[in-house]
Structure formats: C-alpha cells, structure tokens
Amino acid sequence: MRYFVVRGFGVKKDSAGQEVDFDRVDRELIAPALARCGFEGGTTAQMKDAGSIHSDMFELILEADVVVCDITVHNANVFYELGIRHALRKKHTVLIKGRPSADTTPFDIAGWRYLNYDVSAPAQTVDDLVDTIKAGIDGDRETDSPVFRLMPSLPEARPPNAVPTDFAQEVQRARAASDKGWLLMLAQDVRNQRFEWDGLRAVARAQWKLKDYEFARQNWETLLERDPRDAEALLALGNLYERLSRQSDGDVDLLSQSDEAIATILALPDLELADRAEALALFGRNLKTRWRAELTGATLDERIAQACDKRLLKAYQAYRDAFEIDLNACFPGIAGLHLGAILLVLAQSPSWSSLFDDEDEAAASKVKLKREWAELQAVVRTSIRRAKKTATGDALVWAAISDADLLFVSEDEAAQAAKPDRLIKAYKDAMPKGNSFEWDATRGQLELFALLGIRATAAQAVIAKLEETRPLPAHVVVFAGHTIDRSDRPLPRFPPSTEAQARELIRTRLLTHQQASAGAEVVVLASMAPGADILVHEVCRELGLRSVVCLPMPQDVVARLAFTGIDDGWRNRMLTLLELPGMRPRVLQTEAELPRWLRQRAPDPWERGNRWVISTARAWDAERRTLLALWDGDDAGGATGGTAHLVRLARDAGLFVDRIDSRALLG
Known part of the structure; x- marks a missing residue:
C-alpha cells in the first residue's frame, strides 16, 4: 500500500x-x-x-x-x-x-x-x-x-491510477503466452507502485482467464482488503471460491465463502444493475453446485430421483431473476434455460410431485414451467442475437458460446442425436483458439446433461470432438548451473576441460528424477547461458525429456551479453538448439532494458529473470517442483542473478533443492 x-x-x-x-x-x-x-x-x-x-x-x-x-x-x-x-x-x-x-x-x-x-x-x-x-x-x-x-451523500473521488501502457502490454503478453508464472511475478512487481491497485486488478483478471484460480484468489482478496465494497473483487471471489470448492471435492468452507461474497455484494447500496444480475446468477450457480454434488447415484434412475430437489427449482428461479434484471446478460439467461430444460424432463418423473405440497401444485407447476421455458427461450434468443451484433472481446466470445448452448437445448433431440455435426461445428467455431477457460465451463454443462441422460448422445459427441487431453506433468525441474569458465577467471569453477564430466553428472541426476516419476512427464525449465544451461538442454534432447527455454530478454541480447569472452562454439550450440522443433524460447522482456514502468526501482534484469522462472514453476500444474543446480554451494559468490540467487529464490518459494556439487569438477 x-x-x-x-x-x-x-x-x-x-x-x-x-x-x-x-x-x-x-x-x-x-x-x-x-x-x-x-x-x-x-x-x-x-x-x-x-x-x-x-x-x-x-x-x-x-x-x-x-x-x-x-x-x-x-x-x-x-x-x-x-x-x-x-x-x-x-x-x-x-x-x-x-x-x-x-x-x-x-x-x-x-x-x-x-x-x-x-x-x-x-x-x-x-x-x-x-x-x-x-x-x-x-x-x-x-x-x-x-x-x-x-455531507455523507457526497461522492468520493476515485484515484485514476492509470496503468502504464507498457505494463498493460506486459500483462497481455503474459496472458497470450498462457504464462501463469509471468503473471505471478507481475503481481509482485506491481506492489507499492502508484498504479498498484489497477495493475493488480489487471493481473488478477488475466489469472482468472488462465484458470490460475489460487493466485487469482490471493490477488482479489488483496484488492478486497483495500476496499471491502469493491464490487468486481466480490464478484470475482464469489466465482473463484465456488470453482476452488469444486476442485477440492466440494470443500464446504470455500462454497460458504462464495455465499458470503455474494451476500455482501447484494447488500451494497447503489449497486449497478449489471453487477446485481451477476451476483444473483452466482447465487443460482452455488445452489446448482450444491444440487449437482448430490447426483451420485450408480444408475440413471437413481440420479433422476436425486435430481428432483428444491435447490434446482431455486437455482432456476435465481437465474431467471438475474436475467430479468439485465436482459443483456446472456449467461443467466442461457443458464436458466438449461436448468429449465432439465426440469421439463424431471417433470415427467414420478419424483416430481415430491417437490410440492400436493399433486395439484405439482401439475400446475409443470404447466407454468413449460410456458416459462418457451418465453425464456424467445427472449434469450433475442438477447444472444443482439450481443453477437454489438458485443466485443470476451463478451462476443461468450455470446457465440451461448448461441451454441441455445442450439443444444432447443434443436429437435432425435435429429440432433442422429446428426450432431451442426452442433459440434457451432461449439467448435465459438471456442477461442488455445484458451481452455471457456471450454472448461461449457464441458461441465454438457457433462451434466450426459449424467442425467438428457440429450446425452449429442453432449458426448461434442465433448469427444472438442476435448483436449492435457496430462499434468508429474514433475517440473528448474535447472541452474555455473557458466563455463572464461579464460580470465582467477579461480577455476567450471573449467572447459571438464565439460564431459559435467554432462554426465547432469545426465545421471536427470535420469534419477525421470525414474522417480514412474513414466510420467518431467519438464525442465532452464535459461541458455554458456555452460550448464546449454548442457541440460542437450541432455534433455538425448533423454527424450521436454525442456523449456526461459530467456530474460531476446536471444540476440542474451547472445551478446552472456557470451562475451566465451568460445564461439557455445554461442553456436545455443543457436542450434533454438532452431530445433519445440525449442522456441519463452522471453520475458522485449529488450535488454527493464520496461519503463519498472525502471525507477531498477531491479537487475537477470535477477528478475530468475524470479520469473521460479514463479513459472510455482504456477505450473505439477505434483512436484524441484530446483536442480550444478553449484559449488557458495551462497555469496557468483554473478548478479546467478545460480546462488536462483537457489535462494527456490528455497524461499518452497521448492525441493537438489544440488549437484560442482566442486567434483575440480578433482
């Protein structure tokens, strides 16, 4: 602050x-x-x-x-x-x-x-x-x-806190690269800047889009601590707590926190209608989440009976209420339409009457539901059509997805099941390329219909065509190591004559980690300095391990600054590696100098690069994170932003540290 x-x-x-x-x-x-x-x-x-x-x-x-x-x-x-x-x-x-x-x-x-x-x-x-x-x-x-x-009604002036253009561009680059670690580092770098709060807000929004829910939660909580009436933060946390609850096998405390955030925003005076509509939609979504958690029956008949629950009726009504407040909001409209479609099927079930006081009320509710659903479908269709003409950015993406969702619940079911190609194309065209956030939400809805045997054939066909298998790496290894000794180095540390020995030490230790992972993927993150960094990428190619090149600045700048006084053979090996398939580097900065928004603090760009790599490891979806270092153990020695600095960062971040003692190279 x-x-x-x-x-x-x-x-x-x-x-x-x-x-x-x-x-x-x-x-x-x-x-x-x-x-x-x-x-x-x-x-x-x-x-x-x-x-x-x-x-x-x-x-x-x-x-x-x-x-x-x-x-x-x-x-x-x-x-x-x-x-x-x-x-x-x-x-x-x-x-x-x-x-x-x-x-x-x-x-x-x-x-x-x-x-x-x-x-x-x-x-x-x-x-x-x-x-x-x-x-x-x-x-x-x-x-x-x-x-x-x-004068209590006097509006408080709000700080402009304009986010510098180059900071906003860096956030966009990180999001486009799906680099969660980069965003994590930016959240740290923006602390105590004049634009801290709007900058942190931009980072948190990007983390949400990349499904980096835990770190997004931390940043939105920070924003809420500053302003407990921050409507955007409350809405974001209402969303995040619910999603984290689902990821944690239905953590009740997290879902309760979501309820609290929603209740807080609904109690705010002068709440914008769009925010009130979104909060009501989230309230309906939480009811739906609790209802869905009970669908555990082994057979379809058991699940249908479990689905006849008053929480479903309340969720449906909450979505309708939200949509009535803001007819431009496609989400509550299409969500209500989906639940209405499920309710229409459940209305044919013997368990339907258990939701009401008597048979007459159950029958009347069935008639009312059918009429409401037809009316809702017409209004939702108009809302989506308008959004597709006027919306931009993310809103346009969701309008296209909602259009596919509408097709899913409104098209003739038998024809759709027999020939789902039109539906598959609608979803495929609507999904943004390379972004799984929207598909993750859509897939969950389709899976719900399949679970209840409602339009199950079409739902499963869409999932089969659009689903991407993304196995989580079992182990992320950040590698750091000494550069090869220059001719003017006063005391030897990594003599050129010991390169083969160093290669073997690295190979042996990587094999150990590979074998411990029991066939699951091991991903190695490393820079490309002359010496141990280049060796680890070469060894990874030999062992069939995936290595990711992480450069703090463009490769031509790295080649100029890091290879001074080094035999040209090392530089040539770097360029050769970068030409290989799958070796396109991740690059933090577009130039040698720090971005303008950060220059006043003047952190070392090499140290910032180290922080970025550690942040990348922390944000990676992995079961285990390790720093593997070819290092002499000298905490105080080495260049700025060197191996010792990276080891300290790894320890502070809670990574396992596995040291290959480089003193063995000296005999």
Missing part, C-alpha cells in the same frame, strides 16, 4: 517561538512506523519547489491509501493539503500532533482524533502510530473526514 505524509519540513516554530524539527519527526517517528506497516510513499517536502505546489502532489494526496498529517504548528500549506485530502477521500487520514505546542487545533478538526507525540523524543511513539494506522485500515469506521461526515 502507498502512503503520503503531509508535514512541515525543516525546523518550524509555534506561536510561542518553540522549535519543532519536522525532519527529525519524519525520520524517527513517521517513516519507521510506515515502514513497519509495509507501506511505500513520500512526503510533502519532496514535492516542494520554490514554494509552488505541483499537480503531482495533488495526485499523490488523492491516490495514497493512507495519509499521515502532522498538525503540530499552524502551517498554511499543511492545513491546505489536509483540506484537499478530507474533501477527496473518506478515510484513512491519520492526524498526529507534537507536544508541547502553543498552537491550538483549528476549530474545524478540533473534535477529531489525533495521536500525540513528544517533540523531544518522537521515536517513543512509533508503536502507537503503527497501531493507529493499522486500526484505521482494519476498522469499519465510515469516515474520518469532517467533510464526508457533514
């Missing part, structure tokens, strides 16, 4: 002539307290220039998650800036005041809380300031601004 400090700078006097060293107060009290809270930011003093006030300062006052304001003396600039903060933001403004001071607190804020500190020993109040800041962040106080207390 970001902070901004409004204070005097240098030494100032109160009305009695007593001096206060505000730089000391900042140094000994404010800065340590904010550092302990894990915040980053700046002070008013840093924005002063010949007495003028820059627009940057106004932006920082608006954007800051927390503002600390020192009101010890009557300072016009301080109170002017405090007034701006109070007029723009409802809360998280912390007032502090030194003692002794002859200057009284101005009338307008006299009744508001502030923290006292001793001007002669400001460091003594650090703990109290930390507690005050955390209490303000974690508390449920509506406002700490006199402006918003007196």
